[in-house]
Structure formats: structure tokens, C-alpha cells
Amino acid sequence: MANITCSLCDERACYLRRYSGQRFCRRHFIEYFEKKVKQTMLRYRMLERGERIGVAVSGGKDSLSTLNILSKLAEKLDLDLHAILIDEGIANYRAATIKQAKRFCEELGVPLTTLSFKERFGTALDEAVKLSQRNACTFCGVFRRKLLNDAARELGCDKLATGHNLDDEVQAIVMNYLRGDLERLVRLGIDAGSEQLVPRIKPLMEMPEKEVALYALLSGIPASFEECPYAQDSFRTEVRAMINRLEESNPGIKFSILRGYQKLLPYLKSYQAKALRSCATCGAPSSGERCKACMLLEELTPSA
Amino acid sequence: MKVKVIIGKEEREVEVSPGATAAEVLKALGINREEVIIKLRDEIITEDETLAEGSVIEVIRVISGG
Numbered sequence A: 001m002a003n004i005t006c007s008l009c010d011e012r013a014c015y016l017r018r019y020s021g022q023r024f025c026r027r028h029f030i031e032y033f034e035k036k037v038k039q040t041m042l043r044y045r046m047l048e049r050g051e052r053i054g055v056a057v058s059g060g061k062d063s064l065s066t067l068n069i070l071s072k073l074a075e076k077l078d079l080d081l082h083a084i085l086i087d088e089g090i091a092n093y094r095a096a097t098i099k100q101a102k103r104f105c106e107e108l109g110v111p112l113t114t115l116s117f118k119e120r121f122g123t124a125l126d127e128a129v130k131l132s133q134r135n136a137c138t139f140c141g142v143f144r145r146k147l148l149n150d151a152a153r154e155l156g157c158d159k160l161a162t163g164h165n166l167d168d169e170v171q172a173i174v175m176n177y178l179r180g181d182l183e184r185l186v187r188l189g190i191d192a193g194s195e196q197l198v199p200r201i202k203p204l205m206e207m208p209e210k211e212v213a214l215y216a217l218l219s220g221i222p223a224s225f226e227e228c229p230y231a232q233d234s235f236r237t238e239v240r241a242m243i244n245r246l247e248e249s250n251p252g253i254k255f256s257i258l259r260g261y262q263k264l265l266p267y268l269k270s271y272q273a274k275a276l277r278s279c280a281t282c283g284a285p286s287s288g289e290r291c292k293a294c295m296l297l298e299e300l301t302p303s304a
Numbered sequence B: 001m002k003v004k005v006i007i008g009k010e011e012r013e014v015e016v017s018p019g020a021t022a023a024e025v026l027k028a029l030g031i032n033r034e035e036v037i038i039k040l041r042d043e044i045i046t047e048d049e050t051l052a053e054g055s056v057i058e059v060i061r062v063i064s065g066g
Helices: A026-043 A061-077 A094-108 A117-121 A125-131 A136-154 A166-179 A182-189 A209-219 A235-249 A253-271 A292-300 B022-029
Strands: A015-017 A022-024 A052-057 A080-087 A112-116 A159-161 B002-007 B010-015 B036-040 B043-045 B056-061
Touching: A015 A209, A022 A026, A026 A061, A026 A209, A052 A061, A052 A094, A052 A136, A061 A080, A061 A094, A061 A209, A080 A094, A080 A117, A080 A136, A094 A112, A112 A117, A112 A136, A117 A136, A125 A136, A125 A292, A136 A159, A136 A292, A166 A182, A166 A209, A166 A235, A166 A253, A182 A253, A209 B036, A209 B043, A235 A253, B002 B022, B010 B022, B022 B036, B022 B056
Parallel strands: A052 A080, A052 A159, A080 A112, B002 B056
Antiparallel strands: A015 A022, B002 B010, B036 B043, B036 B056
């Protein structure tokens, strides 16, 4: 039984890129992946020479792959990288991924700052879920976004890089379509433009999740493949399964969804959120009188 | 032919037609190929590789959402 070989050499293929029909061996897959991420960063003008970049790391394959590629570019582009890790307080899950993230940052020589929900908000995610009827992902999304921005500002970062991949982007687009939430749909593609919000970049936004996982495995990145114990709660899980079923029978459909969204974006500008104001409680940028984080925190505080 | 499939801590045996590919084994198990990576004898393979009687494949889930 003959092995299936790479489209570029005689080595055994480890990946079939179904949307183009190309097969890659380990070496050519890593080359292709890193080149495409760099092209994505150039295309969207994500980096400027000499910038300080905060990199959100969780210990998972997406964030550590992002950090790995940025660290390969750091010297050439004179980038000053700072990894930022948020400890949400999820028992039997987060401790192991924190360890992996710390080890990898040490290996790359990138300084790491850790902030926790417990220290900054007084409540770990596990406790918040017990105190409220709300879904864990609601607290996690709002609190994590706030802490990442706070940390990036405190560190003086010009940009904040996250590990969002193509699947994450496409899931968010479809979720907002399905909910009819056009304001959020627009926000995915257009920066809010507040001085208090560190601009975000997503170097992996055009890389399918499967390719990111393969890159991490083949590059020897010590990433966790554990799924968050709260992930099953989310609407995202249903949307993800639906999109992957579509991709299986129509290779390339994730790219079509992203491209379609990018074409539609200029026509959706009337749904762009009005200018942000300052939260009456904490001063953070907010679309309403008070920011979502302060409103959620109030729900968790027993009334006097 | 019979193929052994290891998924995390679980082990399963699947009956497929002779010369079946890894993709066909995944289909028989109801696993979406977009969500996994396949290993055969510790080497990552493409899903269109054909398997032999008694092959042992490892299925690694790539999803880490939340």
C-alpha cells in the first residue's frame, strides 16, 4: 500500500487541503502555514515596525501558535512581545493550560503577565456560575475582554493579538446573522475606535481550526487540546457543528462565509454603534451608561 | 475488514469494506473530518489514505471552543 505523498516533494503527506486539492508533508505544511499567516498580517496591516504587542495566551493551540509565529517575526520587525494570560478560575481545566503557557513563554523568552477574575473582580468564574442563572460564556467573554484590554493598556501595548482562527470568525458571523444582531455583526469587522481600547489583531483569522491544530502538533508546540468544561453550554457549539457539516460536503465554505461578510460590511455601516462613552462606574469605554462588566458584577454582589 | 480506532481513552472496532480510507472509517463512526486529525502508527496521515485489515488509527479532536 503506497503512502500518499506531498504535492511539493516525495515525503508522505500529513494534510490534504480539501479546498485547493493540495497535499503537504510536515515541512511544507509548516512553511505554507507560516507564510499564509504572514500574508494575512500584511494584507490587513496588522503590524508596524517597533510596536509593543500584547499576545493573549491561554495555553491552547490557537494562542500558542499565534505567539510562536509572532516571536519568529519579532527580531525582524523589532517587535516587543508581552504575553497576557487570564485565569478565569475554572477548576480541573485552567491550571494545566496555565502551566503549558508559562513553559512556552519561558522557552521563547517572552515575558508573561497573569491576571485573574478572582483578584480583579473578587469572583472566580466557577463561583459566578453558581451565583447566577447566566451562562458561563457570558461572564467569561465580558470579563476576559475587559481584563485583556486592561492588561494591554497597563503594559503600554500598541496592539493586542488574539488567537482567533477562521472557524471562530465564521462562527461569530453566523451566530450574529442567526440572532439578527447587526450591531454586533458590524462590530466584528470594524474597530470601535476608542482611545481606551487597545486595537486588536487576529493573525490566524484566515487559518481553519484544523490547520492551526496541525501546525501546533507538527511544530512541537506544547498546546492543550482540552475543551473548556463550559463549552457545551453554548449556542456556539451548535453553530460550529452546523458549519463543519457544511464544510465537510462543500470544502471552502468557511472562506466563502468570511469573504461574503467582508463584501457586505460596507453596506452595514448604518448599524455601526454610536461613539462609545465612559462607564459611570469604572470609566471604561461603554455603549451604554454603564459597561457590561460592571452590570454583571453588580448581579454577583449580594444586595446590602 | 476490521479497523481499530482510538479516540481519547476509548477504543472501538469498526467493520469497513476492504481498501477503505480513513475518511470512510470516520464516516462510519459519525465523526466530522473537519474536527479531527488522524494518526497511523504515530504518524499523522491524510484522511484519503487507505487502511489495511487490522490497522490501528488514533483520532485527535482539534476543537477547543468555549
